[in-house]
Amino acid sequence: MNGPLVNVTDLRVEFPSLTGPDVAVISGLDLAIEPGQVVGLVGEAGAGKTVLARSIMQMVPEPGRVTKGRAELQGEDLLTMSERRLQRVRGARISMITANPRGELNPLLPVGEQIATMARVHLGQGRKESRETARAMLRKVQISDPDRRYAAYPHELSGGMAQRIVIAIALVCGPQVVIADDATSGLDVTVQAQILMLLRDLAREQNSSMLLITRDVGITAHVCDRIAVMHQGEIVEAGDRQAVFLRPAHPYTIMLLAAFSHNKRLRALWSHADADKAAPARGEQACSYVGRCPLAQARCRAEKPMLRMIAPGHEARCHFPVVR
Numbered sequence: 403m404n405g406p407l408v409n410v411t412d413l414r415v416e417f418p419s420l421t422g423p424d425v426a427v428i429s430g431l432d433l434a435i436e437p438g439q440v441v442g443l444v445g446e447a448g449a450g451k452t453v454l455a456r457s458i459m460q461m462v463p464e465p466g467r468v469t470k471g472r473a474e475l476q477g478e479d480l481l482t483m484s485e486r487r488l489q490r491v492r493g494a495r496i497s498m499i500t501a502n503p504r505g506e507l508n509p510l511l512p513v514g515e516q517i518a519t520m521a522r523v524h525l526g527q528g529r530k531e532s533r534e535t536a537r538a539m540l541r542k543v544q545i546s547d548p549d550r551r552y553a554a555y556p557h558e559l560s561g562g563m564a565q566r567i568v569i570a571i572a573l574v575c576g577p578q579v580v581i582a583d584d585a586t587s588g589l590d591v592t593v594q595a596q597i598l599m600l601l602r603d604l605a606r607e608q609n610s611s612m613l614l615i616t617r618d619v620g621i622t623a624h625v626c627d628r629i630a631v632m633h634q635g636e637i638v639e640a641g642d643r644q645a646v647f648l649r650p651a652h653p654y655t656i657m658l659l660a661a662f663s664h665n666k667r668l669r670a671l672w673s674h675a676d677a678d679k680a681a682p683a684r685g686e687q688a689c690s691y692v693g694r695c696p697l698a699q700a701r702c703r704a705e706k707p708m709l710r711m712i713a714p715g716h717e718a719r720c721h722f723p724v725v726r
């Protein structure tokens with residue numbers, strides 16, 4: 403296959419505003435995911451991470467709508483796909499895991515049956531075979547006593563166990579891409595790490611790519627091959643994990659890393675830079691970070707920077723990237 407597995411280009415998503423014209427919460431966004439790659443999408447609350455994930459699934463929350471761009475899976479645009487075709491693609495070739503496992507599960511159906519149903523619908527398995535597949539999946543997500551748990555209802559499971567079931571459902575068809583949107587944020591810290599590692603290992607085992615969305619930069623340091631940093635609906639930096647962590651180039655990335663640092667002085671730097679009052683609205687002809695940027699110059703207010711290469715495989719949307 404030539405080209406990335408998932409290729410989002412020039413995506414724009416707008417929401418109506420009560421007081422004026424529609425607001426673009428995502429604009430000019432490009433993001434590529436290669437086969438087998440784990441891409442971390444990081445950024446603070448409201449950056450547009452969930453809207454991006456849901457756009458790829460053609461599930462933009464109402465009343466939002468995609469007004470521009472493409473989101474291709476192996477060259478086929480998901481954004482213009484018929485609902486009928488999408489039903490075959492979602493769950494089978496691309497699946498999503500969110501922070502609310504109980505909300506995803508059917509409260510009236512034993513959890514094993516929910517996994518087996520996926521195998522019946524998407525893999526064409528019969529009743530007996532799909533039950534075997536579901537049991538095997540329960541073992542893979544490390545649910546103890548899988549035969550007994552097969553018959554359990556969602557309310558009988560802990561949050562961590564419910565999330566393991568959601569992961570089993572998401573992975574049972576061997577999708578090419580898994581989107582994990584804040585998938586562990588509702589769980590205890592110790593369980594979070596276990597579930598993330600499990601998710602990564604299982605995805606790797608079946609060569610699924612993964613888009614791992616989180617506000618917690620620390621999580622991406624352990625799990626991801628590549629990091630994309632999102633700010634106000636735009637990717638402001640993207641690169642291999644090593645490059646972004648060791649040589650962050652966009653001032654926003656530097657601040658984001660400082661916010662997660664153990665170093666108190668670095669964290670203080672972040673809180674000083676956090677005054678967002680002068681930030682321009684999304685889509686204006688200025689850098690989206692100019693109001694908070696300690697390195698901003700006149701050009702940053704007058705001209706919107708493009709995402710451009712600063713080293714092979716490393717890009718930043720900044721007129722004055724910090725290059726070392």
Ligand SMILES: Nc1ncnc2c1ncn2[C@@H]1O[C@H](COP(=O)(O)OP(=O)(O)OP(=O)(O)O)[C@@H](O)[C@H]1O
Nearest residue numbers: 417427446447448449450451452453463464465617
């Ligand atoms: N249903 C909606 N109606 C109006 N605006 C919305 C809606 N959903 C999202 N938005 C807007 O889109 C922006 C991006 O939201 P999104 O949920 O994608 O952020 P996020 O980066 O995923 O944040 P978090 O880390 O808190 O999940 C928000 O600032 C919000 O204004």
